[in-house]
Amino acid sequence: MSSGFATARCLHCGSYTEGGQFCADCVERQRAEEKARAERVAQSVADRPAAASASSPAGSLCPSCGRFASPDAKFCGYCRYQFRAYQPGAGELAYAGFWIRFLAWFIDGVILGGVNVVISLGVANPFSAFVLEIILGAIYHIAFWIGQGATPGKMAVGIKVVMANGEPIEFGAAVLRYFGYWLSGLILGIGYLMIAFSAEKRGLHDNIAGTVVIKTR
Numbered sequence: 001m002s003s004g005f006a007t008a009r010c011l012h013c014g015s016y017t018e019g020g021q022f023c024a025d026c027v028e029r030q031r032a033e034e035k036a037r038a039e040r041v042a043q044s045v046a047d048r049p050a051a052a053s054a055s056s057p058a059g060s061l062c063p064s065c066g067r068f069a070s071p072d073a074k075f076c077g078y079c080r081y082q083f084r085a086y087q088p089g090a091g092e093l094a095y096a097g098f099w100i101r102f103l104a105w106f107i108d109g110v111i112l113g114g115v116n117v118v119i120s121l122g123v124a125n126p127f128s129a130f131v132l133e134i135i136l137g138a139i140y141h142i143a144f145w146i147g148q149g150a151t152p153g154k155m156a157v158g159i160k161v162v163m164a165n166g167e168p169i170e171f172g173a174a175v176l177r178y179f180g181y182w183l184s185g186l187i188l189g190i191g192y193l194m195i196a197f198s199a200e201k202r203g204l205h206d207n208i209a210g211t212v213v214i215k216t217r
Helices: 024-047 098-122 126-148 152-157 171-186 190-197 204-209
Strands: 007-009 016-018 159-163 211-215
Touching: 098 126, 098 152, 098 159, 098 190, 126 171, 152 159, 159 171, 171 190, 171 204, 190 204, 204 211
Parallel strands: none
Antiparallel strands: 007 016, 159 211
16 A cells, blocks of 8 residues: 655665655764764864964964864864964064165165176167166066075175065065065155054065065074
């Protein structure tokens, strides 16, 4: 005698069921999974610190989700929060101010000025000499930033360029930062003067590239 229910296949496992889209086994399994998921969420909330610092280093609790992260992690494995670069005992980043950066710029200017004099004496066409000076200036800054974190001028005064989170400067950021130099100069040097009034001592070019300049000694 018919039970009065249409027979169909379970949408989850494909077995035959009566009177529903899912078989009894799959319904029970779904309920168990939902219960376990709810328990994990509740436990995560209970374990989360009341006030985690946004500057928490890797090797402590993630300030975003409250889970523990290994010391060498750059991202939280659960919520993908990016940790601030951290060195034990290093403390906060010591930002380099306007005048020490001006001195570094002056030293680099003397070096590049000498190179430009040689170029102007060796290249007859003034426009070609100008283009060559621009190219060499870009190579000088970008190559030293990526390779050493600092140009010779910055190395001489004990400062270096890093990403805002303390990581070594990336190639794309170095390119943006160099062309940000030009933009800072084109607006009457205001982009450079911003360094003196910024809490993190960042010029317009630093804001464009996501970089900061820090003291190394």
